[in-house]
Amino acid sequence: MVHITINGKVIKATEGEMLLSVIRRHGIEIPALCHHEAIEPTGNCRLCMVEITREEWDGWKKHVTSCLYPVEEGLIVSTHTPDVIEIRKTILDLQLANCPDSEVIQKMAEEYGIYKTSYEVVPEGDNCIMCYACTRICEVLGRSAISAVGRGHRKEIAPPFGAEPPDCIGCLACAQICPTDVIPWTDRDNTRTIWDRKFELISCKECGRQTIAREFADYLIEKRNIPREYFEICDNCKRSELARKMGEIVARAQEVAI
Amino acid sequence: MRIDSVDKLNHWREKCLKKRAAQKRKVLVCLGPGCLASGSDEILGELKKILSEKKIKGVSVESIKKTGCHGLCARGPLVVIEPEGIFYSRVKKSNVAEIVETTLEKGELVEKLLYKDPSDEQTIVDYKKIPFYARQQRISLRNVGQIDPDDIDDYIASGGYSALARALNGMKPQEVIDEISRSGLRGRGGGGFPTGRKWATCAGIDSDIRYVLCNGDEGDPGAFMDRCIMEGDPHSVLEGMIICAYAVGSREGYIYVREEYPLAVVNLQKAIDAAHERGLLGENIMGSGFTYDARISRGGGAFVCGESSALMKSVAGEIGEPRAKYIRSVVRGLHDKPTVLNNVETFATVPVIINKGGDWFASIGTETSTGTKAFSLAGKVCNTGLIEVPMGISLREIIYDIGGGIPEGREFKAVQTGGPSGGCLPADKLNLPVDFDTLTEAGSMMGSGGMIVMDNRTCMVDVARYFLNFLVSESCGKCVPCREGLYQLHGLCVKICEGKAVEESLALMERLSKVIQTASLCGLGQSGPNPFVSTVSYFRDEYLAHIRDEKCPAGICRDLITYTINDKCTGCLACIEVCPVDAITGEKKIKHVLDQEKCTQCGSCYAVCKFEAVDIE
Ligand SMILES: Cc1cc2nc3c(=O)[nH]c(=O)nc-3n(C[C@H](O)[C@H](O)[C@H](O)COP(=O)(O)O)c2cc1C
Ligand code: FES
Numbered sequence: 001m002v003h004i005t006i007n008g009k010v011i012k013a014t015e016g017e018m019l020l021s022v023i024r025r026h027g028i029e030i031p032a033l034c035h036h037e038a039i040e041p042t043g044n045c046r047l048c049m050v051e052i053t054r055e056e057w058d059g060w061k062k063h064v065t066s067c068l069y070p071v072e073e074g075l076i077v078s079t080h081t082p083d084v085i086e087i088r089k090t091i092l093d094l095q096l097a098n099c100p101d102s103e104v105i106q107k108m109a110e111e112y113g114i115y116k117t118s119y120e121v122v123p124e125g126d127n128c129i130m131c132y133a134c135t136r137i138c139e140v141l142g143r144s145a146i147s148a149v150g151r152g153h154r155k156e157i158a159p160p161f162g163a164e165p166p167d168c169i170g171c172l173a174c175a176q177i178c179p180t181d182v183i184p185w186t187d188r189d190n191t192r193t194i195w196d197r198k199f200e201l202i203s204c205k206e207c208g209r210q211t212i213a214r215e216f217a218d219y220l221i222e223k224r225n226i227p228r229e230y231f232e233i234c235d236n237c238k239r240s241e242l243a244r245k246m247g248e249i250v251a252r253a254q255e256v257a258i
Numbered sequence: 259m260r261i262d263s264v265d266k267l268n269h270w271r272e273k274c275l276k277k278r279a280a281q282k283r284k285v286l287v288c289l290g291p292g293c294l295a296s297g298s299d300e301i302l303g304e305l306k307k308i309l310s311e312k313k314i315k316g317v318s319v320e321s322i323k324k325t326g327c328h329g330l331c332a333r334g335p336l337v338v339i340e341p342e343g344i345f346y347s348r349v350k351k352s353n354v355a356e357i358v359e360t361t362l363e364k365g366e367l368v369e370k371l372l373y374k375d376p377s378d379e380q381t382i383v384d385y386k387k388i389p390f391y392a393r394q395q396r397i398s399l400r401n402v403g404q405i406d407p408d409d410i411d412d413y414i415a416s417g418g419y420s421a422l423a424r425a426l427n428g429m430k431p432q433e434v435i436d437e438i439s440r441s442g443l444r445g446r447g448g449g450g451f452p453t454g455r456k457w458a459t460c461a462g463i464d465s466d467i468r469y470v471l472c473n474g475d476e477g478d479p480g481a482f483m484d485r486c487i488m489e490g491d492p493h494s495v496l497e498g499m500i501i502c503a504y505a506v507g508s509r510e511g512y513i514y515v516r517e518e519y520p521l522a523v524v525n526l527q528k529a530i531d532a533a534h535e536r537g538l539l540g541e542n543i544m545g546s547g548f549t550y551d552a553r554i555s556r557g558g559g560a561f562v563c564g565e566s567s568a569l570m571k572s573v574a575g576e577i578g579e580p581r582a583k584y585i586r587s588v589v590r591g592l593h594d595k596p597t598v599l600n601n602v603e604t605f606a607t608v609p610v611i612i613n614k615g616g617d618w619f620a621s622i623g624t625e626t627s628t629g630t631k632a633f634s635l636a637g638k639v640c641n642t643g644l645i646e647v648p649m650g651i652s653l654r655e656i657i658y659d660i661g662g663g664i665p666e667g668r669e670f671k672a673v674q675t676g677g678p679s680g681g682c683l684p685a686d687k688l689n690l691p692v693d694f695d696t697l698t699e700a701g702s703m704m705g706s707g708g709m710i711v712m713d714n715r716t717c718m719v720d721v722a723r724y725f726l727n728f729l730v731s732e733s734c735g736k737c738v739p740c741r742e743g744l745y746q747l748h749g750l751c752v753k754i755c756e757g758k759a760v761e762e763s764l765a766l767m768e769r770l771s772k773v774i775q776t777a778s779l780c781g782l783g784q785s786g787p788n789p790f791v792s793t794v795s796y797f798r799d800e801y802l803a804h805i806r807d808e809k810c811p812a813g814i815c816r817d818l819i820t821y822t823i824n825d826k827c828t829g830c831l832a833c834i835e836v837c838p839v840d841a842i843t844g845e846k847k848i849k850h851v852l853d854q855e856k857c858t859q860c861g862s863c864y865a866v867c868k869f870e871a872v873d874i875e
Contacts, residue, residue, distance in 0.1 A: 042581075042582075042736070043581075043582045043737065043779055044736055044737050044738065044779075045737075045738055046737055046738050046739055046777045046778075046779070049777055063776050063777065064582075064584065065582060065779075068582045068584060069584050070584065083776070086769075086772075086773060087739075087773050087776065087777045090739070090743070090769070090770060090773040090777075091738050091739060091773070091777065094738060094739070094742040094743055094746060095738065095742065097742070097746065098742055118766060119746045119749075120746065120749055122742075122745070129738070130735065130736070130738070130741065132736075147577070148577070148579075148735070148736070150735065151560065151562075151731065151732065151733065151734060151735050152730055152731045152732060152733040152734070152735045152741060152745075153730060153731075153733070153735065153741055153742075153745045154731075154735070155734075155735030155736075155741070
């Protein structure tokens with residue numbers, strides 16, 4: 001157990017925890033775009049920056065990304081100083097220039113009083129904020145089918161060599177975790193398309209509806225030891241089946257009761 | 259021969275020295291990057307050819323010694339004749355026969371190749387008396403330009419590996435660390451972190467594996483100190499690394515060298531192989547029982563890969579992207595193990611400190627920046643080249659006394675220290691002492707030792723634009739303030755150069771700079787706005803001239819200048835011939851006319867006119 005001070009209040013935290021979790025747990029709102037509980041923090045978006053100091057630092061302070069900074073005994077944290085707010089505003093202002101069409105960014109910027117970017121809108125911007133959530137979740141799944149390639153402002157998320165990603169299993173985790181919703185995918189007929197690669201979708205034995213990509217099912221069968229039969233019927237049908245069974249049980253129970 | 263004890267090393271050195279003494283006459287041919295570019299390999303070839311054909315007393319092909327950068331690159335190709343130190347500069351292939359005949363055979367001087375001091379036309383024979391060399395003090399560069407980098411015995415003869423012997427034989431690891439701490443040595447790669455403290459931290463961590471890495475990335479455009487050390491004296495780097503490994507308890511490590519330095523890779527590899535063969539690297543070094551091995555890791559040449567955490571990722575085969583270093587890499591570095599990373603020059607300095615003592619080193623330089631520092635002097639300065647000076651020397655002494663001032667009688671305008679993300683200091687800062695803290699206070703930084711001098715034909719807004727452009731493309735692109743912030747800062751700078759900015763832009767840029775500096779993930783972003791911040795604080799009027807008056811006072815920014823032809827025009831047709839868009843018309847001996855509508859401000863007419871008849875406004 002360590003003690004830290006957040007905005008003047010002494011708070012207990014567990015060793016190894018990151019500041020952001022502790023701050024949020026205590027009801028203080030801090031924006032973040034690249035943070036997600038399911039993946040390792042990387043500190044790309046810089047929105048969660050806070051100011052830290054210590055008694056013995058004699059007034060010296062520094063700014064750190066709270067998602068990456070582990071709690072330490074005696075740490076004094078301020079989450080909304082004028083400097084911190086200036087950082088967040090500037091970053092949102094920059095992001096707004098980078099992806100003016102993103103509703104998520106617009107909304108976050110508005111909360112910090114920015115309705116129009118102070119900067120030149122980036123030509124050919126694509127709403128990708130380079131948070132790496134997609135590459136990190138893909139890594140968690142053990143696939144690393146996509147990665148950030150290139151440098152500087154031309155950096156982009158892409159499969160190796162810009163071709164169809166051989167390690168992709170069509171699970172859609174990247175598209176679903178993306179905070180600005182910029183990874184395109186489609187399900188049409190029996191085919192899912194993502195990162196220009198096509199996947200066969202499994203059809204439900206009962207209703208014929210498409211469920212998940214076959215590669216993804218194979219992956220879950222192998223890695224998570226899920227029985228193959230599990231994927232033969234869609235969730236909906238499973239639920240109806242369950243409801244039907246439950247109904248039968250209830251009916252029988254009622255009969256017994258009567 | 260394997261050297262398996264200190265005695266053997268001493269014995270071997272004696273032998274090497276005897277061999278050296280038997281062959282007093284040496285002809286040093288500089289194969290440093292500057293001289294090589296101006297054809298010194300041809301000189302070497304010619305010299306070999308002539309000497310193998312001729313019989314001269316005391317001279318043979320064996321007398322030729324190819325060296326790394328000798329220093330005064332501006333006058334290359336250089337040939338130096340020992341033992342007198344006769345300095346021949348701007349040597350051409352056609353001069354070689356004359357050098358052989360006149361100097362090597364007759365013992366006379368080839369007058370026209372000697373150094374003439376530009377100030378008084380005095381001829382100086384011995385290079386050590388040339389002000390450029392006389393004002394320097396060489397520690398990390400002690401052997402560069404003096405020894406043959408391919409010959410480990412030449413290094414040993416110059417005292418090489420004696421510091422390692424001393425450390426392994428008479429010093430405990432902690433004593434080595436104490437000596438380095440006492441020297442006050444601070445990292446030469448830019449950060450200026452105390453080397454002894456870094457080693458002590460690493461040694462103090464409980465771990466089965468520790469790494470010692472050398473940073474030879476040297477990404478700063480215009481900097482070539484580390485390159486010259488790796489190419490010209492690779493063993494000094496190795497020796498420093500082995501001493502460090504002994505001090506911190508490491509058994510393996512890497513030298514990270516950028517792909518653009520092929521000769522450095524070759525020479526380092528030769529040095530590693532030779533050291534292995536001599537028993538000075540690898541298993542049971544010098545029979546002491548201590549084992550350390552180093553390998554070369556090649557970098558793809560990204561500027562950001564010089565940053566410590568990115569470098570370690572790159573060595574591990576991952577994408578070279580920095581990570582947040584709330585846990586320092588000395589604690590958790592390569593493969594998450596404690597790791598010492600030091601710069602090439604830092605390591606090259608270590609053996610001298612071990613031999614001469616920390617107190618000796620600390621007596622040179624200033625209180626907080628001890629010792630000497632190597633710089634590559636570039637830009638608008640007469641004596642461009644490689645130098646090493648005591649810390650605390652003034653910028654003026656470097657630029658005027660060693661550098662020989664500004665060429666073509668132009669005026670000094672600014673000097674940029676610290677590489678692309680360093681700062682530009684104006685004339686009234688010329689008396690500042692060069693040390694870590696003073697340069698930082700003045701809004702620049704020591705960096706790794708690039709020093710670019712600018713004259714009055716330089717536009718400082720254009721300079722800021724140029725370096726920002728470099729940083730925008732070299733940013734790793736991971737964090738927002740660096741990627742988007744520098745991109746916008748550069749965009750605004752371009753606007754100013756085009757005369758399309760408003761005065762409020764400056765305030766916006768200053769605010770943006772502050773956020774980039776505090777909120778960026780690594781040192782690249784944190785220092786990225788420096789080119790703008792330093793120029794706008796020292797040359798604000800120049801920015802305002804661009805914005806308010808839409809004028810570029812230095813006559814550089816194309817969109818803000820007009821060329822006109824004045825009455826000095828003699829009608830020589832030269833400008834008409836070079837103008838790529840046929841904007842100039844006229845006849846021989848009649849003043850020419852420039853059509854502003856057609857002119858693209860390329861400056862060709864200005865460059866070609868011999869009569870100062872083209873004005874820039
Ligand atoms: C963007 C960036 C580039 C860097 N490039 C280099 C480099 O090329 N060479 C170098 O030695 N250090 C470089 N550094 C500094 C290293 O991170 C590190 O501090 C240094 O290698 C440590 O060695 P030293 O203490 O001996 O200086 C760079 C730092 C940053 C932030
Ligand atoms: S390269 Fe020859 S003096 Fe520098």
